[in-house]
Amino acid sequence: MSAALARQRQALILEAVRRDGAVRVSDLVEQLGVSDMTIRRDIGELSRRGLVARVHGGAAAPEGRSSEEPGYVAKSALQTEEKRAIGAVAAALVRPGSSVALSAGTTTVEVARALLDVPGLTVVTNSPRVAEVLHEPARHDRTVILTGGIRTPSDALVGPVAVRSLQTLHVDRLFLGVHGLHPDAGLTTPNLVEGETDRALMAAASSVVVVADHTKWGVVGLSTIAALDEVDVLVSDTALPPEAREIARERTGRLLLAGARPGDTGHPGDAPDAGPDTDTHTEDEESLP
Known part of the structure; x- marks a missing residue:
């Protein structure tokens, strides 16, 4: 029985x-x-x-083929603590009064939650979930702009409508979530149309911050969004393997590891201005653009 x-x-x-x-x-x-x-x-x-x-x-x-796209609910159950820590470190890069863009994804939703206390923001996003987190009618100092488009399994609004709306916008910083990070394939997604929209988001931003936990390293999706050297800042977590850290230092503008303490990996005393409640460690001393 x-x-x-x-x-x-x-x-x-x-x-x-x-x-x-x-x-x-x-x-x-x-x-x-x-x-x-x-x-x-x-x-x-x-x-x-x-x-x-x-x-x-x-x-x-x-795990399956490069064209398989997990749904938002599936991804939201994975690496929750790492994503929350990455979101806090990434949000610490934003100054009051900035204009920022956030792509769709479970990690960028954590960035959005960490931005709730930053005043005076203008936020552009193709994620209904990010928009929902940041939309507060009583917050007259915050503007949230949601692009149109066709919704994907990962809850991204993509396609010609989204791309056209992004082509007329200019933001200080983009926070981009990705399906995979690979030394040769770069930033990837299993969805061709989402890749096109992500490239439009990158073109609208003066600085690109990729937020991706350690499990994304070595994963290759169907479509390449951009090469690693097009990333100004990569925010990951301390479980990122040493060889991946080395490549990220060489290929990206700056590497931040959520959860690390100064001195953990050889650059003591270089935590960014993430605030007293966030342990971070800067892997690359190159200044932010």
Whole structure:
């Protein structure tokens, strides 16, 4: 009987992963009425069979082809702590009264949350979720401009309408989320049209800040957005491998690692102005543009 129940649970878990792209252990415990250990055992069995990938706090669809595009819900369950830390470090680069652009993505949503206390911002975005975070009718000092376009699985508004609206705009800084980072392929996305819109966002910005956790390194999507040397600042986390750090130092204008303390990797005392509650470490001393 217990084996039959386990198979039923695993079938429900697999169905949820295939539908949403990822599931959290805590959600499954509540939905199925079993213990945390039981759910983890089920996920382990599904992972052993190659049906799901085990991730921190849950399970996700196994990695696939370069054209496969995970949905927003799936990506939002992954590397949540790293993304939150990256968002805080990235937001510390923004001065009051600036104009900024944010692309779509789960990491840029964390940047948006970290920008809530920065006064006087003008924000351009092709992400309805970013716009929702930043839109506060009572905040008369903040302007949020949402591009039009066709919505992708990652909740980006893309296509000719988005590109045309971006071609007339100019912002101080772009915060760009990406599907993958690779020494040769550069910044990539599985969606061709989203790649075109991301390039329009880059063209509208005086400075490009890429926000990407360590799991994005080495991943190659179908379409290249830009080369690494077109990135002014890369914000990642301390789990970024040493060889990736070295390449990022050489190819990008500046590397910031969320969660690092000054001296962790050889450049002591060079934390940027991220505020007293954020531990950061600057990997490259080149000044920001």
